[in-house]
Amino acid sequence: MFTCSKFIQPKLSCQYPNKTNKKIIMNIAIKAFLLLSIAASTALTNAAIASSSADNTVVLTRAFADDTYGEYQITVLKRALDVTPEYGDTTLKLHPQPMSQSRQMRTLLNGKADVMWSVTSQSREEKLIPVRLPLLRGYSGHRVFVVTPAKQAEFQRAASLDELKQKQFVQGADWPDFTILEANGFGVIGETWSSWFTSMYLLVERDVVDGFPRNVIEIHDGIRRLNSKKLTIEGRHLLSYPNYEYFFVRGDRQALADRIRLGLIRLIKSGELAQIFNSIETHQLANEIVNDTNRLVHKLNNPLISYRLNYADWINTPELAVKAMEKEIGYMSLAIDSSD
Numbered sequence: 001m002f003t004c005s006k007f008i009q010p011k012l013s014c015q016y017p018n019k020t021n022k023k024i025i026m027n028i029a030i031k032a033f034l035l036l037s038i039a040a041s042t043a044l045t046n047a048a049i050a051s052s053s054a055d056n057t058v059v060l061t062r063a064f065a066d067d068t069y070g071e072y073q074i075t076v077l078k079r080a081l082d083v084t085p086e087y088g089d090t091t092l093k094l095h096p097q098p099m100s101q102s103r104q105m106r107t108l109l110n111g112k113a114d115v116m117w118s119v120t121s122q123s124r125e126e127k128l129i130p131v132r133l134p135l136l137r138g139y140s141g142h143r144v145f146v147v148t149p150a151k152q153a154e155f156q157r158a159a160s161l162d163e164l165k166q167k168q169f170v171q172g173a174d175w176p177d178f179t180i181l182e183a184n185g186f187g188v189i190g191e192t193w194s195s196w197f198t199s200m201y202l203l204v205e206r207d208v209v210d211g212f213p214r215n216v217i218e219i220h221d222g223i224r225r226l227n228s229k230k231l232t233i234e235g236r237h238l239l240s241y242p243n244y245e246y247f248f249v250r251g252d253r254q255a256l257a258d259r260i261r262l263g264l265i266r267l268i269k270s271g272e273l274a275q276i277f278n279s280i281e282t283h284q285l286a287n288e289i290v291n292d293t294n295r296l297v298h299k300l301n302n303p304l305i306s307y308r309l310n311y312a313d314w315i316n317t318p319e320l321a322v323k324a325m326e327k328e329i330g331y332m333s334l335a336i337d338s339s340d
Contacts, residue, residue: 056088058256059113061095061104064195068221072280073117073135077247079272080263087259100193102174108250115256119245121176121304129257133264133325134244136217137277138312139286141243141302143177144219144295145169145211145234146204155211155234161298164237167210170200176304180241181213184300197222205230213239216286238289241300242308258329265325274315 060077062070078092095113104116108128119140120130134140147155158164165185171178173190181188189209191200201222203209211234214222223231249257267273277283289295311320 057091057093058115059093059095061107061113061116062098063100063104063193064098070117072276072283073247075276076135076264076267076273077115077117077260079267079276080260082263083266084259084263087255098195100174101172103193105248108248111250111252114250114253115260116248117245118248119176119243121179122306123304124176124248127251128248129251129254131247131249131257131260131264132244132309132328133246133261133314133321134309134312135247136215136245137315138242138244138309139217139290140215140245141241142216142286142290143213143239144216144289145213145237146201146219146223146231147211147234148204148207148230149232151210152232152234156236158237159296164298168208170203170209170212172197172200177213177243179304180243180300180302183303184241198226201226201228201231216289217282219289220282220285236294236296238292238295238297239300240297241302242305242312243302244305244309244312261325261329265322268314268318268322268325274318277315 058077058081060074064070074092074094081087081090081092095107099107101116101118104113104118105124105127107113108116116128117135118124120132124130145155158167165187168187168189169181170189170191171181173192178188178190189203191197191203194200197212200212204212205228216238219233223233247260249260264273267276309324311317311324314321
């Protein structure tokens with residue numbers, strides 16, 4: 001670099017900078033670079049904080065606009081968020097629009113909601129982030145039939161799975177259970193979403209189909225809500241297949257998924273999750289159905305998932321469930337004391 005200045009160097013009209021001048025220039029350049037880096041870093045930090053603030057609300061989808069539907073799942077999610085305060089304050093809100101399962105998925109994929117709950121499938125696990133704790137202890141894979149009282153004797157006479165497969169059943173068209181039953185050789189028709197599945201129950205009442213397989217958790221509440229004397233629970237058979245109901249989180253909210261996992265770990269360890277589950281009447285009734293030794297249990301395959309969980313009944317296998325959740329979040333819970 002060549003400089004000329006009669007003001008700085010009055011004795012020399014032109015000179016090359018010496019080593020001291022070079023050092024001064026270099027220090028000025030370094031300080032300028034550092035100042036620019038700090039400014040850029042501050043701007044990025046402020047943007048991240050703003051983005052984090054925008055994520056303080058967690059939107060949960062639902063099938064029906066009713067305070068009682070999904071009360072258990074809503075309570076569990078809220079408590080999982082409550083017991084993980086180190087992630088920051090958050091508000092849980094229910095999506096105002098009731099919708100089918102397929103529409104709930106689209107709502108998450110479009111970024112208009114954050115969490116949904118449903119039974120799992122490989123497709124759902126590929127598109128969303130699954131929190132692999134079976135909320136219903138695997139009971140979503142235990143199904144009994146809603147039938148008319150006149151059909152009871154007919155079902156009582158059916159002594160084999162093959163005889164059941166000769167009958168006609170209905171399921172939600174976008175439910176994984178529709179595909180599962182069809183793959184196992186059942187005659188099943190798919191019905192589109194309707195409020196409280198009214199259209200499916202009507203198909204049973206009108207003898208369009210022989211029965212409506214419902215999971216043991218939901219069947220009592222569904223019949224009670226309709227208050228129909230034309231519907232009852234079939235008393236001889238129980239379908240059983242691996243089927244797990246998870247929370248699903250939209251793909252760009254990995255931190256939220258890990259927060260829910262950590263919250264569930266803490267709820268299992270404290271015993272609160274088991275207390276919440278057992279406090280609900282329909283869950284107690286489900287236990288009675290599953291443990292009824294007079295029922296014929298028909299084992300089915302589930303082609304929609306490639307794995308089986310050894311901790312699905314997390315009330316009886318809490319250590320295995322905790323270990324599985326810890327593995328999904330890199331053993332985070334081992335480094336965070338929930339008593340802090």
